[in-house]
Amino acid sequence: MYNIINEDDFKYTMQDVSRYYLGARLSYREIMADEMAPFKFKTIVERYIAKDIDADTTLESHLYHLTDQDFEWRVFKQLRAKVRVSQLKKGSTDHYQEKVYTMDQLAAISPDSKESAGMIVRELIISKLALLAFSL
Numbered sequence: 001m002y003n004i005i006n007e008d009d010f011k012y013t014m015q016d017v018s019r020y021y022l023g024a025r026l027s028y029r030e031i032m033a034d035e036m037a038p039f040k041f042k043t044i045v046e047r048y049i050a051k052d053i054d055a056d057t058t059l060e061s062h063l064y065h066l067t068d069q070d071f072e073w074r075v076f077k078q079l080r081a082k083v084r085v086s087q088l089k090k091g092s093t094d095h096y097q098e099k100v101y102t103m104d105q106l107a108a109i110s111p112d113s114k115e116s117a118g119m120i121v122r123e124l125i126i127s128k129l130a131l132l133a134f135s136l
Helices: 028-033 038-047 060-065 069-080 104-107 111-116 126-132
Strands: 013-015 019-023 082-089 095-102 120-127
Touching: 019 126, 028 038, 028 060, 038 069, 038 126, 060 111, 060 120, 069 104, 082 104, 095 104, 095 120, 120 126
Parallel strands: none
Antiparallel strands: 013 019, 019 120, 082 095, 082 120
16 A cells, blocks of 8 residues: 555564554454454454454454444543554645544544545554453
């Protein structure tokens, strides 16, 4: 799509003290099979997020088209999820700039506006505290 050479560079699960980071090229099937993904998040994906969509859908595609009318948006919002994107900045030299959006901010931007802005979803960021507090 944007001349990305190695798709696997954006398929990862990492964590720090307060957050989990999931590469946006991961599909929901790959998240479910990833032993590094937190069990509770996999349970949330299985019960609430991926039950009505194809398991081969990537986080990138799903988050790109997510609106505040979708049930999955409410789940991600409850998890205090944020989304890291690369956004094309035009000027004398075009370059990409990273920006982190909340679920409210991301859902407020239409897919057409995302396309015209050259926005690429790179990463899903989930709060560990919100994941701990999420009731199954």
